[in-house]
Amino acid sequence: MQAYKAIVILIISLFSFSSNSYAVYLYNIDDEGSSVESLKILLGEPTTQELVVAKLNIYQLNNEIKKLEIPINTNLVVSSELISFETTDAQAAVWQGRIVKVNKGGYIDNVFQNSVDSFVTLIRADNRLTGMISIRGKIYTIKPLDEYRVAIITLDSSKFPDEGEPINVPDTETSPVAPPTDLAQTPFNPNATSEINILMITTPEAFNQIGEANYRGFISMAAKTLQQNALNTNLRIRYTVSDIVTNIAERGRNQHQLLAAMQTPNNELGQFAAYQRNRARADLVQLVVAYNGVCGLGNHLDGSLHHFRYWGFSTVWHRCVDNFTHVHEFGHNYGAMHDRNTEQNRFFPWGFGFRDTAVVPGFSTVMTSCNGCSRINMFSSPLLAPNGRPMGTTMEDNRRVVDQTRHNAALVFPKDPGGPVDPEYPVDPGYPTGNYDHVFPSGLSTYRAGTRVLQPRNNLIYECRPFPNEGFCRQWSPASPQFEPGFGASWPQAWILR
């Protein structure tokens, strides 16, 4: 049966080369790696719905690879095109692609509207390949077995444990662990990009489970998906992620105990965290753990610089990075909360996650989840509709919370010291008060002279120019955005800023 699978894939591969000379097959499905020790661990995970072993065809990722054919199993092949290629500070090569076609047993699906829920991320680090493929929110991961082989895993996201209830921090003036307070501050500019430094501290238990050879790929994937969340949510945040492995063992402590220890100065984990945070100039700190009782835990903060400085901590079980739990816990630090039906948000009444179960399969944003739903790596927002359906409501608007508080998070260790202003309280960028007909680009084909659209990338309103220019207003696609209001090279030909 396994040999048969390998033959089938090779035939598809040859056909693909003849019909499209640019497409490269990333790997061939092959079961010869089944004796690898790490495979047994992956097979034993409850989240592993299906696992296929494959032998790599390409060993280097670069920007010469424009198209990739990526088999998930013998019945499912993903066609992806390069969006961006970068080499990170941590010596990882990141190939980011959009999905253009999925071939499922001969049935071709090629209507993919966005790269928010449908994307391919491949990372080459320490000569190993790590990857994540999302097809409309359904997640498949690529885990390295050795330098030549990978496991392709169909994830059952419903088998991840829940995240723990976020922690309410005490209303005290001082906190056990905080960086020095005499740092210079930068003036707040709502249009500026927030430079947020993240430190991930990995426990020795988690490090052993991830595996030394796979660790660089793991951290790179965590960093990439965190940055992707900001892009998906149109948030002006640039993350810099650094990491360190500690030799302070978990010794069976649960995540509550580890989180408490991390922010207590007379504790060795607290001393380590405080020292490393200052050294890395990290605004937020997350502990990567092996304990699997919950997916993660984070402090729920009020968005003030004071809170970020004293309580900007969270934990994540390394396995749950595949379910964006690391992003979820940073979300609590920013002030975001879960589901408005079951929870309260003490600080931001509009700060809840969003779920849409009116479609099949349903989906949720990163701060919540629902049975059988795909979790999309973005914060809720009524202004964003990557699939044509709004990803939030007035009260389910965690994007607004993060946009209010991100500048204070960035000020724990300012990137560019010098200015005198210290905005202690979050600043609400607000929403435009003018009327508009559509949130760009929804309803694109109906735009006429006088149509007003809200551009969610800058919260400004634009009005379509009269004839003979109105036709430009309807001309937009991700590949040809020249008339995109406020951003396309030729937008003033089509639009008037209101």
Ligand SMILES: [Zn+2]
């Ligand atoms: Zn949570």
